[in-house]
Amino acid sequence: MNNHLEEILRQFIEDVSGVYGDAVLAVVLYGSAASDDYVRGKSNINCLILLSEVTPQQLKKCSGYLGKWHDNGIATPLFIDPVYVNSSVDVFPIEFLDMKQRYRVLYGQDFLRDLQLQLTHLRFQCEQELKGKMLRLRQLYIERTQSPQDLTRLLIRSLSSFMVLFRALLHLRKLPAPQSAEEILTGLSQVQLRVDAMRKVYDLKRSDLTLTQSELNSLFADYLSEIQATIDSLEKMDVSAT
Incomplete structure (x- = not known):
């Protein structure tokens, strides 16, 4: 990881923690930014936020930060909750596999580690x-x-x-x-x-x-x-x- 990316991620975690508090179970960086394939200015910074529950009200809370995140190269995060994860591994195995193969836990629990894919x-x-x-x-x-x-x-x-x-x-x-x-x-x-x-x-x-x-x-x-x-x-x- 380079210093520029590390600073962007540090600010991102501060923003997410400030908005969602204890509702945040995990924040995960995945994709090229979690590997040697990351190219500054060309690669998206993809993040997943695991909340205790995802509702429209929860989603709306971060809308004011999107401009800042996008300016820093962070794509609009994926929001999921444990119920969604447990019911979707059979439907989206490629997406979960891709995350499992290139990810870094920025905050909270490592829920991807034990996911079983058929x-x-x-x-x-x-x-x-x-x-x-x-x-x-x-x-x-x-x-x-x-x-x-x-x-x-x-x-x-x-x-x-x-x-x-x-x-x-x-x-x-x-x-x-x-x-x-x-x-x-x-x-x-x-x-x-x-x-x-x-x-x-x-x-x-x-x-x-x-x-x-x-x-x-x-x-x-x-x-x-x-x-x-x-x-x-x-x-x-x-x-x-x-």
């Missing part, structure tokens, strides 16, 4: 999400194919959303939990999946590299092909044998 639930959601995002990616490509800037942004943003699903796929393969995008790509290559185009998209995010319209269209075609191959491998996966 592989059958995880596989179903993973396939559903991958296919849905693939369809949406095709639609957005049609809308943005004429603009190099828009197409570049589409590639970068889509890769971030796919990374969450790829991390779940590697979990299904019983591989060690990857902490960074680079580790995810390495893991995919270890299970015989091509990631050359994905690596190029990742490089676009991490650098000031600029590609021509022709290069972007070619990259997109290869990128789409690699994602489809990943979906194909998941369809053949026997969870009971992993």
